[in-house]
Structures are given as C-alpha cells and as structure tokens.
Amino acid sequence: MRFLSIIGGHGASGVVCRMIAAAALTCALLNLESGIWNAAQPPDGADSLSRPASSKGGRGSRTTTFQLDVHSNIAAVADADSSNLLYEKNANKVTPIASITKLMTAIVTLDAKLPLTDLVTVSDDDVDDLKGTRSFLTVGTTLTREAMLHLALMSSENRAAACLSRYYTGGRPAFIAAMNREAHELGMENSRFVSPNGLSPEDVSTARDLVRLVKAACQYLLIRQFSTDTEFDVYVGKLGDVRLQYGNTDRLIGRPDWNIELQKTGFINESGRCLVMDAQVDGRNLIMVFLDAYGRLTCFADARRVQRQLAALERRR
Numbered sequence: 047m048r049f050l051s052i053i054g055g056h057g058a059s060g061v062v063c064r065m066i067a068a069a070a071l072t073c074a075l076l077n078l079e080s081g082i083w084n085a086a087q088p089p090d091g092a093d094s095l096s097r098p099a100s101s102k103g104g105r106g107s108r109t110t111t112f113q114l115d116v117h118s119n120i121a122a123v124a125d126a127d128s129s130n131l132l133y134e135k136n137a138n139k140v141t142p143i144a145s146i147t148k149l150m151t152a153i154v155t156l157d158a159k160l161p162l163t164d165l166v167t168v169s170d171d172d173v174d175d176l177k178g179t180r181s182f183l184t185v186g187t188t189l190t191r192e193a194m195l196h197l198a199l200m201s202s203e204n205r206a207a208a209c210l211s212r213y214y215t216g217g218r219p220a221f222i223a224a225m226n227r228e229a230h231e232l233g234m235e236n237s238r239f240v241s242p243n244g245l246s247p248e249d250v251s252t253a254r255d256l257v258r259l260v261k262a263a264c265q266y267l268l269i270r271q272f273s274t275d276t277e278f279d280v281y282v283g284k285l286g287d288v289r290l291q292y293g294n295t296d297r298l299i300g301r302p303d304w305n306i307e308l309q310k311t312g313f314i315n316e317s318g319r320c321l322v323m324d325a326q327v328d329g330r331n332l333i334m335v336f337l338d339a340y341g342r343l344t345c346f347a348d349a350r351r352v353q354r355q356l357a358a359l360e361r362r363r
Contacts, residue, residue, distance in 0.1 A: 114355050116348050119318065120337035122253035123352055126324055127331055129261060133352075137253040140236050141338055144312030145202045146256060146320050147244030149263045149273075152199055154224045155191070155210050156266055162192035164213070171218075172208035177245050177314060181205040182290050187282050192268075197280070199272040201292040202311060204243040211242035218242070232258045247316035253335040256322055260333045263308055264324050270308045276300045296321070297346055304353075307331075311345070321345035328357050 114123065114133045120141055123133040131137070167188040174181070183189075183197075183205045194210050197203035214221035225239040237251035237259075251259070263269045272278075277293050295311040298304050305326035312320035318338040325332055334352060336345040 115351055116336070117341075117344050117351075118336035118339040118348050120253050120335075121348065122257055122333075122335040124257045124333045124335075125330070126261060126264070126333045129257060129333075131254070131257070132332070134253065137335075138236070140250050140252055142247040142314060142317035143244060143249055143251045143256065143337065144314045144317040144320055145204075145244040146251070146259075146310050146312040146322055146337075147239060147241065147249045148198050148202065148207050149259055149269065149310050149322070150225050150228060150239060151207050151210060151221075151242045152195060152269045152272075153228055153263060153266065154214070154221060155195055156268060157224075157228070158214060160191060160213070160215075162190060162195070164191050165189070166191050166194055166209050166213045168205050168209050169212065171212060172205045174204055174208075174243075174245055179204050179245065183209075183282070189280055189282075193278075193280055195268065196272045196275070196278050197292060198243075199269060199310070200275050200278055200294050202295050203292070204245060207243035208241075229255075229259075232262050234258055244312055244317075245314060247314060253337055256335045256337075257333050260308060260322050260324055260335070270324075273308050273310055274299055274306055296323075297343075298323075298349060319345050321349065323349060325349075325353075327353050330356075332356075 116133070116135055119136060120139055121133065121135040122131055122137045124131050165188050168183050168185055170185055172183075173185065181204060183203060189197075189206075191210065191213065194203075194206040198207040198210065208218075211218045211221040214224070221242060222239060225242070229237045229239065232255075234251060234255035237255045238248065240246050240248040275294065276299055277291060279289050279291050282288050282290060294300070296306075296309045299306060299309065306323055307326070308324040310322050318340060319336075319342060320339070321334075321336045323334045325334065332352075334349055336348045339345045339348070341347075
C-alpha cells in the first residue's frame, strides 16, 4: 500500500474524516517523500521518464568488476560482506542526498539508547519551513519515540525525523553534531549533515560514502525492520481514535522477487531521486546506491536492471 488514509468513525465524525481523507489525496500528489504515492503509476519496472546520465556527470564511470546499464547519474553497487565495489558511476561526486539522511538519524537515535517507549510531541520547530513539505503529524501529535522512528524510516516522515532530533540529549544542535561524528567514525570523508531529515541540500554525501552508511545501518535490527515494513498505522487526535495508515516509499518492498534487508528513498529538487538498498541478488548480499536520478521511477528501474543483469551474468558462468 503506497498511500496514506485517515479512517474515522460513523456519523458526523466519519464525514469529517472523509473530508480529511479527500484533503489527504490532494496532499498525496505533493509529498511523495511522506510515504504517499500517486496510484496512477506505470507498470512495475517501467522507466518511461528515465534518461541516461546527462551533463551532470556522464563520464565518471570507472571500470569495475561488472559493466552494468544504470541510468541514475550517480551509482555504486558493492558486495555487502566485503564492501568491494562491483560497479561505480560518479561514485566520488559529492551531492545532496535528501531523505537518505534519515538512516544516519536512525543510527544516532538508537545509539543514544533513550527509551523507545518515551512519548515525544511534534512542535512548531519540526514544521518544514524550507521546502514546505506536508505532514499528517500535526503540531501537538504525540507518539512514542519508536513510532516516530518507524515513520521516519518506512514512510520518510519529515516531522517524525525532526521530532526525534529535538528530543536528543542537548537538543537538535547536539543531534546534528552526533550525526557528523558518526559519519567521521564510519570513514564517510565526503559527507556532511545539517538537518535530521535531509530537506536541506547541505546534507551531502557520495555513493561510496553511502555504501558505508548502509552497511553500518544494517547492523541495527530495528532499522532493517522498520525500513522494510510495507505499512504501519498510528492513532492520533485528542481521543486517539483517528488512524493514520502509512505505506512504504519504496515500490520494491513486498515484491515476491525481491529480498530486501534495508532500504531508504529520498527526493528534493537538488538531489534528484535517490535510493539505497541492501538486498539479496542471486544469493549474493549487495548494497546498491542510486543518486541524482531524473525520472520518478529511474532508481527502482535501475535496481531491477542490476538484478536482471547480474542474474544473466551468473547464468553465463
């Protein structure tokens, strides 16, 4: 399920909730990074809007183990066990990474070892004044820290990520500092974080650095679980009787031909479409990074292209 619905009771309250649901459908077309997708999508694997690497970086590919057809402008495919790169394309190019940032947000949140059952509340400080993205977590919404983390990873909920950072010991400035310390410790030499949700184009990294981040994030059971759940419900409102049903932003999650251990999508105008995954491909554990893609489906189609091309190479051996 790739949409968010709001379900209320009967009678007048049900009418109100249906009105809210209609507004939700309008917002769905505006905010693809909050777990909301337009239902009118091309067939699975289609990539009608994609194009090969443009002037933003078409000459950066280097000879690695495999020669693959990848349309994203920046990419890396690595063996997850050894971290050896099997394929790279402009992999050292520093670029905004949008909501891929939330993987680092999750690591810092879990490393703080603050109780996941603690209640945290969305405030005005969590509202996106930079990009104007929408959220169904209205100011005053209270959920557990665990639920906020779940929404941030699975549905890329921006206010959830912002809220998590504010409840860190020392507040958001200390949280951002911890993100950058973690990046340094992981050897992410070309990465920098200034926000917990990736809405700032100053959250930057490289495909090579993100291979390190994905590998580190895979060490956390909750990050793997939450990022690959297909849907998750939370209950909000004064009486806690309004259900928000969120879906995963990754259209490959739940597909029978995919075994995905971890994933994260991302998009702002400056970053293009982004996708990182740890997945089993023909019995091999791979980390795939696709950044700065032009079409809305290009990253997903690139993942399928890599899957099919590697399978074809294995059959030839």
